[in-house]
Amino acid sequence: MKLIDGKKISSDKRAEIKEEVAKIKQQTEKIPGLATVLVGGDPASRVYIKSKIKACEDAGIKSFHHNLDANSSKEEIIALIKKLNENSEIDGILLQLPLPQNKDAQECLNAVSPLKDVDGLHPFNAGLLNLSKSWNEIIEKNILVSCTPLGVVHILHKSGIIIEGKTAVVIGRSNLVGKPLSMLLLANNATVIMAHSKTRNLKEICKSADIVVAAVGKSKFVNKDFIKTGAVVIDVGINRTSEGLCGDVDFDAVKDMDIKITPVPGGVGPMTITMLLENTLKAFNNRKRYLSNRMP
Numbered sequence: 467m468k469l470i471d472g473k474k475i476s477s478d479k480r481a482e483i484k485e486e487v488a489k490i491k492q493q494t495e496k497i498p499g500l501a502t503v504l505v506g507g508d509p510a511s512r513v514y515i516k517s518k519i520k521a522c523e524d525a526g527i528k529s530f531h532h533n534l535d536a537n538s539s540k541e542e543i544i545a546l547i548k549k550l551n552e553n554s555e556i557d558g559i560l561l562q563l564p565l566p567q568n569k570d571a572q573e574c575l576n577a578v579s580p581l582k583d584v585d586g587l588h589p590f591n592a593g594l595l596n597l598s599k600s601w602n603e604i605i606e607k608n609i610l611v612s613c614t615p616l617g618v619v620h621i622l623h624k625s626g627i628i629i630e631g632k633t634a635v636v637i638g639r640s641n642l643v644g645k646p647l648s649m650l651l652l653a654n655n656a657t658v659i660m661a662h663s664k665t666r667n668l669k670e671i672c673k674s675a676d677i678v679v680a681a682v683g684k685s686k687f688v689n690k691d692f693i694k695t696g697a698v699v700i701d702v703g704i705n706r707t708s709e710g711l712c713g714d715v716d717f718d719a720v721k722d723m724d725i726k727i728t729p730v731p732g733g734v735g736p737m738t739i740t741m742l743l744e745n746t747l748k749a750f751n752n753r754k755r756y757l758s759n760r761m762p
């Protein structure tokens with residue numbers, strides 16, 4: 467087994483982002499800004515928000531954080547998002563997910579200005595991703611794509627893993643990870659299989675794949691029976707168990723195989739926040755271009 471060091475890839479990328487922010491400040495006298503919104507006090511979400519604010523601080527990005535009560539109504543969440551849309555100091559808006567129970571997250575996400583949608587979850591940006599024909603187009607058009615999938619593709623590229631022509635199975639079809647990641651792998655010319663809870667013969671399908679992405683949200687779900695020799699295994703799962711943090715892959719069961727694998731922690735997780743910083747810069751640049759093209 468060869469470990470793919472997501473932490474190192476992430477910190478290299480953060481150093482590049484920091485330099486880019488410094489350049490922006492020098493050239494435009496403006497500071498890119500990110501607003502984060504947390505509804506309720508889910509302990510894991512609080513940790514992620516804290517890490518996001520710290521990462522902004524380290525990169526020189528201005529951060530604006532808002533906490534809303536768990537009982538806040540959908541209308542209150544949308545009203546805050548609309549205020550953030552109007553704030554010219556804010557380039558990106560991130561609504562931390564999941565929302566407390568019984569709240570329609572997509573309706574709230576739809577209120578985020580597509581230009582500030584650093585999670586790529588607004589239908590406009592999800593649509594642009596689906597319509598894109600290649601990875602180059604996604605990069606050249608600065609399309610805002612969900613952070614974890616972007617992080618996965620960045621890890622694959624930086625690790626020298628060829629995606630083109632490979633068979634990739636993505637287990638999980640969430641709007642946040644599975645769907646956008648499948649689109650990104652397709653844009654990189656992989657043959658993509660989107661697997662989910664109703665997929666039959668999942669083990670056999672995965673066993674034939676060159677790249678297996680586990681984004682199921684079930685601790686140690688993927689074991690030796692799913693993986694062929696020489697495969698690349700990307701573990702997107704973050705499960706808090708009595709044994710501590712573990713992924714969707716049963717790491718101990720596959721560690722003696724001849725495979726490349728991202729560990730949990732230290733694999734995909736850190737890239738999620740790094741790509742949020744990257745998307746904030748993209749949003750800053752997109753907004754600058756959009757605003758300068760508007761009629762006076």
Ligand SMILES: Nc1nc2c(c(=O)[nH]1)N[C@@H](CN(C=O)c1ccc(C(=O)N[C@@H](CCC(=O)O)C(=O)O)cc1)CN2
Pocket residue numbers: 513514560561562563564585612613614642704711730731732733734735736737738739
């Ligand atoms: N609006 C969003 N909500 C959520 C997203 C998202 O991309 N946008 N992703 C996840 C959680 N998440 C960021 O929000 C996230 C998950 C994991 C990590 C991370 O660095 N993980 C570390 C372990 C950290 C720990 O101890 O918990 C690792 O894997 O090494 C960062 C961000 C759901 N919500």
